[in-house]
Amino acid sequence: MQKIGVFVCWCGSNIAATVDVARVVAAAKGIPGVAFAADYKYMCSEQGQQLIADSVRQYGLNRIVVCSCSPRMHEKTFRACAERCGVNPYQVEIANIREQCAWILKDKEQATRKAIALMKAAVAKVQLDTPLQPGESTVVKRALVIGGGIAGIETALDIADAGYKVDIVEKEPSIGGKMAQLDKTFPTLDCSACILTPKMVDAAQHPNIRIFTYSEVEEVRGFVGQFEVDIRKKARSVKADICSGCGICTTKCPSRKADSEFDAGLRKRGAIYIPFAQAIPKVPVIDRAHCLKFQTGKCGVCSLVCPNKAIDYTQQDEIVTEQYGAIVLATGFDLLDLKHFGDLGWGRSKDIITSLQLERLTNAGGPTEGHLVCPSTGRQPKKVVIVSCVGSRDTSGRGKTYCSKICCMYNAKHAMYIREKYPDTDVTVFYIDVRTPGKGFDEFQRRAVEEYGVHYIRGLVGKVDVHKDGTLHLTASDLNSGRQLEMEPDLIVLAAAVTASPDARKIAGLVTASIDNDGFYVEAHPKLRPVESPTAGIFLSGMCQGPKDIPETVSQAGAAAVKAIGLLSKDKLLTNPCTARCNEAVCSGCQSCVKVCPYGAIEAVEKTVITLEGKKEQRSVAVVNEALCQGCGACTVACPSGAMDLKGFSNQEIMAEVDALCW
Amino acid sequence: MLVNEDGKTAAPETKSFEPKIVAFCCNWCSYAGADGAGTARKHYPANVKIIKVPCSGRVNPLFVLRAFQKGADGVILCGCHPGDCHYMTGNYYTRRRLTLLMSMLDYLGVAKDRLRVAWVSASEGARFAEVMNDFTAHIASLGENVKLRDMRCRK
Numbered sequence: 001m002q003k004i005g006v007f008v009c010w011c012g013s014n015i016a017a018t019v020d021v022a023r024v025v026a027a028a029k030g031i032p033g034v035a036f037a038a039d040y041k042y043m044c045s046e047q048g049q050q051l052i053a054d055s056v057r058q059y060g061l062n063r064i065v066v067c068s069c070s071p072r073m074h075e076k077t078f079r080a081c082a083e084r085c086g087v088n089p090y091q092v093e094i095a096n097i098r099e100q101c102a103w104i105l106k107d108k109e110q111a112t113r114k115a116i117a118l119m120k121a122a123v124a125k126v127q128l129d130t131p132l133q134p135g136e137s138t139v140v141k142r143a144l145v146i147g148g149g150i151a152g153i154e155t156a157l158d159i160a161d162a163g164y165k166v167d168i169v170e171k172e173p174s175i176g177g178k179m180a181q182l183d184k185t186f187p188t189l190d191c192s193a194c195i196l197t198p199k200m201v202d203a204a205q206h207p208n209i210r211i212f213t214y215s216e217v218e219e220v221r222g223f224v225g226q227f228e229v230d231i232r233k234k235a236r237s238v239k240a241d242i243c244s245g246c247g248i249c250t251t252k253c254p255s256r257k258a259d260s261e262f263d264a265g266l267r268k269r270g271a272i273y274i275p276f277a278q279a280i281p282k283v284p285v286i287d288r289a290h291c292l293k294f295q296t297g298k299c300g301v302c303s304l305v306c307p308n309k310a311i312d313y314t315q316q317d318e319i320v321t322e323q324y325g326a327i328v329l330a331t332g333f334d335l336l337d338l339k340h341f342g343d344l345g346w347g348r349s350k351d352i353i354t355s356l357q358l359e360r361l362t363n364a365g366g367p368t369e370g371h372l373v374c375p376s377t378g379r380q381p382k383k384v385v386i387v388s389c390v391g392s393r394d395t396s397g398r399g400k401t402y403c404s405k406i407c408c409m410y411n412a413k414h415a416m417y418i419r420e421k422y423p424d425t426d427v428t429v430f431y432i433d434v435r436t437p438g439k440g441f442d443e444f445q446r447r448a449v450e451e452y453g454v455h456y457i458r459g460l461v462g463k464v465d466v467h468k469d470g471t472l473h474l475t476a477s478d479l480n481s482g483r484q485l486e487m488e489p490d491l492i493v494l495a496a497a498v499t500a501s502p503d504a505r506k507i508a509g510l511v512t513a514s515i516d517n518d519g520f521y522v523e524a525h526p527k528l529r530p531v532e533s534p535t536a537g538i539f540l541s542g543m544c545q546g547p548k549d550i551p552e553t554v555s556q557a558g559a560a561a562v563k564a565i566g567l568l569s570k571d572k573l574l575t576n577p578c579t580a581r582c583n584e585a586v587c588s589g590c591q592s593c594v595k596v597c598p599y600g601a602i603e604a605v606e607k608t609v610i611t612l613e614g615k616k617e618q619r620s621v622a623v624v625n626e627a628l629c630q631g632c633g634a635c636t637v638a639c640p641s642g643a644m645d646l647k648g649f650s651n652q653e654i655m656a657e658v659d660a661l662c663w
Numbered sequence: 664m665l666v667n668e669d670g671k672t673a674a675p676e677t678k679s680f681e682p683k684i685v686a687f688c689c690n691w692c693s694y695a696g697a698d699g700a701g702t703a704r705k706h707y708p709a710n711v712k713i714i715k716v717p718c719s720g721r722v723n724p725l726f727v728l729r730a731f732q733k734g735a736d737g738v739i740l741c742g743c744h745p746g747d748c749h750y751m752t753g754n755y756y757t758r759r760r761l762t763l764l765m766s767m768l769d770y771l772g773v774a775k776d777r778l779r780v781a782w783v784s785a786s787e788g789a790r791f792a793e794v795m796n797d798f799t800a801h802i803a804s805l806g807e808n809v810k811l812r813d814m815r816c817r818k
Contacts (some may be wrong), residue, residue: 099701516786632750633721662733
């Protein structure tokens with residue numbers, strides 16, 4: 001006999017302030033099948049779970065309804081609690097009376113009535129819940145990290161150090177990412193390359209790490225523990241195993257039209273190039289769009305000068321298929337395209353640059369060997385203006401609404417770079433707010449003002465005019481004094497907003513990870529599961545989840561590694577038992593379900609079935625492979641005879657909920 | 664056979680009319696979006712009651728008809744944006760199935776704008792509330808639905 005227990009949580013005052021929990025309990029007690037109902041201040045607490053366990057024992061409960069927060073929050077908790085006291089975890093239902101009731105409604109009467117309705121629907125469903133047993137699946141002990149910036153490298157190293165194999169896939173010709181482009185890092189002002197390049201070497205030399213550079217993920221199949229991934233190794237046109245990395249080809253290449261990506265467009269590079277001196281692997285790539293050999297058929301200089309005969313113009317893309325247990329996304333970030341910021345002079349003068357370009361101009365490995373110059377004249381600037389929040393905290397639609405988080409700190413850093421090296425150069429920073437939370441961050445920014453004499457002006461830059469002679473004229477407002485300011489800076493640095501990598505959306509589609517409106521990956525829970533995607537087996541590392549600085553990126557990369565290691569260390573995973581089930585007596589063998597299944601989990605099998613009339617019959621019926629089925633339920637609707645059903649979300653159960661809610 | 668019980672169109676609207684609205688929400692996007700609406704304390708009417716399904720593709724058109732039959736005034740189905748389905752293709756099936764269902768609703772005696780399909784992602788809490796406010800207002804303006812009755816059960 002069914003004995004249902006209904007447990008109504010107050011969630012402190014979160015629920016109890018808006019929902020009359022006592023009335024919900026009273027309403028539950030009147031429902032046939034409900035043997036016990038009670039409320040408690042915090043049902044998820046130890047005492048709350050003890051109350052559930054005690055009631056199960058005392059009243060012989062075999063089904064549980066918890067009226068509480070979202071099942072996305074504590075369904076796991078209550079299922080585990082049920083299992084401990086001998087109730088099948090899949091005979092637990094959650095009525096979400098916090099997010100869907102208490103938090104969206106102000107009127108207590110309305111909220112209470114809705115809570116009762118939701119509770120009744122949950123009771124209606126729980127009555128039909130059948131006990132389910134999860135199956136088991138194996139785990140491939142290898143992880144894939146997509147993205148080879150600091151986040152990806154750190155995650156890969158941590159996983160590899162724990163003894164598991166890791167592959168890094170990086171679309172650029174070298175690992176290193178954006179951090180490799182930076183000059184120094186805040187708040188310590190230590191050289192970016194000096195902390196990053198040893199990590200790159202560690203990753204390259206680690207026996208457990210394989211690196212696929214100039215490669216992209218093409219296709220992802222399978223599920224947690226058993227992903228199968230196709231990696232496209234793009235043709236470098238250079239045989240990596242023979243190339244010694246001497247770089248002669250890159251110096252002799254006659255094509256000099258392509259902008260260097262690494263130097264943020266401040267320098268031209270050859271069609272055959274190594275992105276930067278410390279690149280890993282140190283193997284050049286031919287950019288076929290700019291290569292004379294590929295475009296005109298004439299040239300072939302690189303092939304002639306190569307001492308090892310490593311150039312191969314006939315190389316083709318190669319597809320590598322590999323199995324992984326876990327996938328870590330570390331696709332990083334990009335900077336906002338400033339094409340809509342013509343009012344700040346973007347695109348009208350070479351002396352209006354982004355912060356990333358400034359990094360290259362001050363970097364000893366950059367196009368000017370670290371000498372800060374105005375790109376148009378090559379002369380050292382005497383007056384530099386830095387503009388914060390270009391496209392950040394922007395509600396006008398041309399930028400992003402969020403705060404890019406790192407700009408306030410790097411603006412202070414840039415101002416310090418300049419004042420340190422060129423004390424006679426005047427630096428002014430325009431800002432809306434200075435936001436410097438973080439260890440040693442506020443002190444750092446104050447140092448820029450107090451010790452380095454950087455002018456900070458709270459205000460907006462309205463307009464930048466570029467005169468015929470190339471000089472710049474800037475109009476701004478000082479919000480503190482209310483004055484209009486006119487300035488003639490030699491160099492303007494725009495702190496462009498951070499955006500998600502344009503590839504993030506494509507990869508999200510491949511691994512079915514959730515993505516937000518700005519293109520950042522969504523975490524499973526912002527507080528409790530910040531480095532996991534809602535999709536099982538997919539973890540998030542670094543900026544791909546949202547703007548963050550290097551210390552935060554590295555901590556998150558480590559956290560993602562720990563989560564991945566936790567998964568890889570298991571020999572077996574429990575699978576979701578809410579899979580499709582075929583009623584073979586009714587199945588006509590039409591195979592409609594086979595066609596709609598995105599996982600190829602259903603096949604038609606010739607077998608002896610017992611019909612509804614009790615006769616034995618030999619025919620083809622649909623058989624579900626529970627290891628492959630992910631429980632989407634597409635087949636259940638496609639089935640014309642109603643033979644397919646989904647465990648845990650059966651037709652009957654959903655109908656019962658509909659009936660309860662429409663009563 | 665499904666027919667209107669009283670043969671009339673919508674009942675006259677009264678002040679106390681509280682539409683019954685069933686919202687089917689997929690687990691991955693829209694249910695999370697509804698949680699987001701709650702977390703951000705975005706108000707939407709109590710009339711909307713959510714049923715969680717793993718994927719919008721799990722929603723059998725029969726569930727929608729059952730809701731109308733049992734007295735729902737409006738049914739809304741929410742899933743991930745096209746291209747973002749957790750199960751890759753579920754919402755494409757939903758889109759086609761529900762388009763077909765909508766084209767038959769008038770024939771069945773239910774105004775077709777009593778059924779709506781909306782894509783709400785996990786990060787669109789505010790949009791979830793907006794969609795629900797808009798749909799509820801629309802259903803309220805349509806008035807009470809006529810119940811579909813199965814005539815075979817009538818004595």
